Amino acid sequence: MATAHTVTSRPKVIVMGDVAVGKSALTQMFHSNGQRFPKTYNMTCGVDFCAKAVNIPDTDAAVELFIFDIGGQSIFEEMVPAHVEGAKGVVLVYDVTRGHTLERCVDLYHRLTEDLGNVPGVLVANKVDLRERAVVNRQQGAQLAGQLGMEHFECSAIDGYECDAPFAALAKMLHGSGGGDDGPGSPMSMS
Ligand SMILES: Nc1nc2c(ncn2[C@@H]2O[C@H](COP(=O)(O)OP(=O)(O)OP(=O)(O)O)[C@@H](O)[C@H]2O)c(=O)[nH]1
Ligand SMILES: [Mg+2]
Numbered sequence: 047m048a049t050a051h052t053v054t055s056r057p058k059v060i061v062m063g064d065v066a067v068g069k070s071a072l073t074q075m076f077h078s079n080g081q082r083f084p085k086t087y088n089m090t091c092g093v094d095f096c097a098k099a100v101n102i103p104d105t106d107a108a109v110e111l112f113i114f115d116i117g118g119q120s121i122f123e124e125m126v127p128a129h130v131e132g133a134k135g136v137v138l139v140y141d142v143t144r145g146h147t148l149e150r151c152v153d154l155y156h157r158l159t160e161d162l163g164n165v166p167g168v169l170v171a172n173k174v175d176l177r178e179r180a181v182v183n184r185q186q187g188a189q190l191a192g193q194l195g196m197e198h199f200e201c202s203a204i205d206g207y208e209c210d211a212p213f214a215a216l217a218k219m220l221h222g223s224g225g226g227d228d229g230p231g232s233p234m235s236m237s
Pocket of ligand 1 (some may be wrong): 063064065066067068069070071072084085086087088089090091116117118119172173174175176201202203204205
């Protein structure tokens with residue numbers, strides 16, 4: 047029989063990365079249990095929001111992630127600080143077919159740590175289905191993630207490959223750190 051899980055925290059997490067790396071596709075695949083891959087590109091204007099509870103293995107606890115999927119277009123840049131405020135965890139996404147999108151994750155990481163302190167995060171290589179066009183390999187991504195103190199994941203939103211893994215890992219980290227007990231919109235942690 048399935049164990050009933052109790053939501054113990056509701057941290058705000060942000061999904062960030064360059065334009066069209068697949069932030070919304072990954073988020074929507076995670077949120078819909080692999081059912082909803084957006085077939086056409088709809089740029090995120092500002093931010094999209096969803097929430098989903100993740101059960102923490104070997105416990106009866108669940109962490110409900112309040113996910114803010116932030117558009118990568120520079121025209122929305124001005125609004126980013128407001129969307130970032132109060133985040134307890136970060137999902138940084140790059141596209142393995144465009145090397146500069148990995149560099150963008152490094153820039154974003156440094157900007158975010160200025161605002162949020164040493165916030166837990168994961169680095170996601172998306173579009174690994176496009177193997178023949180890939181210019182960033184697993185080792186490069188994993189090495190950079192290690193330097194930033196993040197876990198690294200390879201995903202393909204279009205194939206539904208590993209879309210849950212980065213969110214599950216982040217939920218586990220936040221559960222372990224006790225982060226997010228005060229829910230979204232709380233004051234920034236400046237640790
Ligand atoms: N081949 C492939 N295409 C993908 C994958 N994930 C997303 N795409 C495509 O990449 C494009 C951008 O996807 P989005 O999820 O809208 O990207 P985004 O990062 O949210 O973009 P912005 O909101 O503009 O910042 C769309 O055409 C998707 O269909 C993937 O895993 N593989
Ligand atoms: Mg988007």
